[in-house]
Amino acid sequence: MADPDLAPGAIPSPNIWNHPHVYEVENRAVDRAGAITSLMKSLAPWDGRDLLDIGCGTGFHLPLFAAEAGSVVGVEPHGDLAAIARRRVRRLRNVTVLHGSAEALPLADASVDVMHARWAYFFGPGCEPGLAELARVLRPGGTAFVIDNDATRSTFGSWFRRSLPHHDPLAVERFWARQGWTREQIDTRWAFDSRATFESVVQIEFPPTVADGILAEHEGNGVDYAVNLWWRTFG
Secondary structure (H helix, E strand, C coil): CCCCCECCCCCCCHHHHHCHHHHHHHHHHECCCCHHHHHHHHHCCCCCCEEEEECCCCCCCHHHHHCCCCEEEEEECEHHHHHHHHHHCCCCCCEEEEECECCECCCCCCCEEEEEEECCCCCCCCCHHHHHHHHHHEEEEEEEEEEEECCCCCHHHHHHHHHCCCCCHHHHHHHHHHCCCEEEEEEEEEECCCHHHHHHHHHHHCCHHHHHHHHHHCCCCEEEEEEEEEEEECC
């Protein structure tokens, strides 16, 4: 029997679904210098425009977008997380959070100028239904951004490959190129305030044996982290 709390087509995200409070710590630790946001704004500013955040989780990025966008819609397939996101933005009049999935967006045709998806759904082959939905909801000239791990570089990338040995980053790159998307490579960091918070996040992001190995070999409260920013402007 289908879980009524999950929108159709939802891809499980055990890290945030099972540990939202720890994932909040992780969100605060990623890219503190703001390189990802700065690059997106240079490619497609959202000042006064209508922005969609797919897989918005607990709504961590919604206030950031709402500070400049005309309107912001967060779509989240996990009902409990969507409820947390609604509480987070309850005082922001230009933000709405909807329960839904990337492959069945609860939005009208040609209603969005900018789309953001960060570590959510759009992981390469298999996300074609979501791409079709993007083409439907984006206005002509609208831009979509997908942020994902770059498993070919960085210390974090080596951990990612260790945890997912069958992951083929070159196949993912070829997929996005065939779809007409452009890749921007970003060097950033995970930077935590304490070793304890670093350890708690490693433990929700990796299988236990991999996490134990990482924590045994890696010292400190952070790590270098390579990111792919995939983007496309729709005609």
